[in-house]
Amino acid sequence: MALISFFSAKGAPGVTSTSMLVAALWPRPTLLVDADGNGGDLLMRLPSASGLALTQHPGLLTLLPLARHGLSSGVVLDHSQVALGGQQVLVGLETSEQAEASAALWPTLARAFREVPGTDVVVDAGQLAARSGQLSLVQRSDLVVGVVRAEPASVMHMRERLTVLTQTFAALGADAPRIGLVALSGVQRQDEASSAVATVRADFPDVLDLGQVALDPRPERMFHGDPVSRPERTMLVRSGRSLVERLVAALGPAVVLDTGTDEHETTDPTTEDPPSAPGAATGQEEPADGIPEGGPAGPAPDAGAGEQDAAQGERRRRRERPGKKRWTLR
Ligand SMILES: Nc1ncnc2c1ncn2[C@@H]1O[C@H](COP(=O)(O)OP(=O)(O)O)[C@@H](O)[C@H]1O
Ligand SMILES: [Mg+2]
Numbered sequence: 001m002a003l004i005s006f007f008s009a010k011g012a013p014g015v016t017s018t019s020m021l022v023a024a025l026w027p028r029p030t031l032l033v034d035a036d037g038n039g040g041d042l043l044m045r046l047p048s049a050s051g052l053a054l055t056q057h058p059g060l061l062t063l064l065p066l067a068r069h070g071l072s073s074g075v076v077l078d079h080s081q082v083a084l085g086g087q088q089v090l091v092g093l094e095t096s097e098q099a100e101a102s103a104a105l106w107p108t109l110a111r112a113f114r115e116v117p118g119t120d121v122v123v124d125a126g127q128l129a130a131r132s133g134q135l136s137l138v139q140r141s142d143l144v145v146g147v148v149r150a151e152p153a154s155v156m157h158m159r160e161r162l163t164v165l166t167q168t169f170a171a172l173g174a175d176a177p178r179i180g181l182v183a184l185s186g187v188q189r190q191d192e193a194s195s196a197v198a199t200v201r202a203d204f205p206d207v208l209d210l211g212q213v214a215l216d217p218r219p220e221r222m223f224h225g226d227p228v229s230r231p232e233r234t235m236l237v238r239s240g241r242s243l244v245e246r247l248v249a250a251l252g253p254a255v256v257l258d259t260g261t262d263e264h265e266t267t268d269p270t271t272e273d274p275p276s277a278p279g280a281a282t283g284q285e286e287p288a289d290g291i292p293e294g295g296p297a298g299p300a301p302d303a304g305a306g307e308q309d310a311a312q313g314e315r316r317r318r319r320e321r322p323g324k325k326r327w328t329l330r
Helices: 015-025 060-067 096-101 103-114 152-170 190-203 217-224 235-251 305-320
Strands: 003-008 030-034 088-090 120-127 143-149 178-186 208-215
Touching (some): 003 103, 015 217, 015 235, 152 178, 152 190, 190 208
Parallel strands (some): 003 143, 143 178
């Protein structure tokens, strides 16, 4: 299935919100992965489907330790949570040190993300640099999308970042991901968004023009858990739909119209791992990457084995019956 990563060069142009917008509007079920190397913030943004807070466990902190031993395709969703509105999310790491320390595990994760049954994966990679730990996930994406504000400083930093990233990706030869660019600008300032993208593409003609996402503060509040009425009528969502159309076109029918593959065909048998509970210890030795088995805090202290089994069972049931994509984030 498809793997799409969003990143920024500097500042906070709106990578997290744009990733959430795309994940919510995507034509197939999606898993939204918070891979921001400076520490994830999805956790703080949205409540869970039950109205309680999302929690640090399960998430990347419980999944990454398992990646040391290879990951089976089915295990990823066991570490996800369901946010308000029905979006499956994999909450991120706490610190940039964890992201750097776990760099060697990201390729295994990338492989597992591509094999999540019936689900495309949207990655919020946050600010990306050539030495970012999460780069080894990002560079295995089908499409890597830079997010800029239609402002000179934001555009300049993106040009500098693309100079480095295109060199890094060039070393991958035929496996290099395609790069696209989307600009955020005010509803009345589409021309500025077009010229921001055109300025970057003058230096990088292979970068895909993915158009504009509207800066539309009122509906954007839904990505902070606030109620928003009729979001589908807003410029934010309309521009989001156009972005999704462009992304689908860029990925091509081979990726997007494939309605899912047989798990057994896509699973690399060399990475097969017996199913294990989120946070379950799988090794004896102190790991070299700094992330203890089960995450830094270990399994949640108040989660007994029975509760963990029940939570895992619930996640598995959802995975087996992926719900229809719901837009509302109420
Ligand atoms: N399309 C948008 N319309 C209005 N405000 C937005 C939009 N996208 C992001 N924002 C706001 O911009 C700020 C940064 O967004 P965020 O997604 O957290 O950026 P990043 O992930 O790049 O740091 C937040 O306050 C967010 O609410
Ligand atoms: Mg962010």
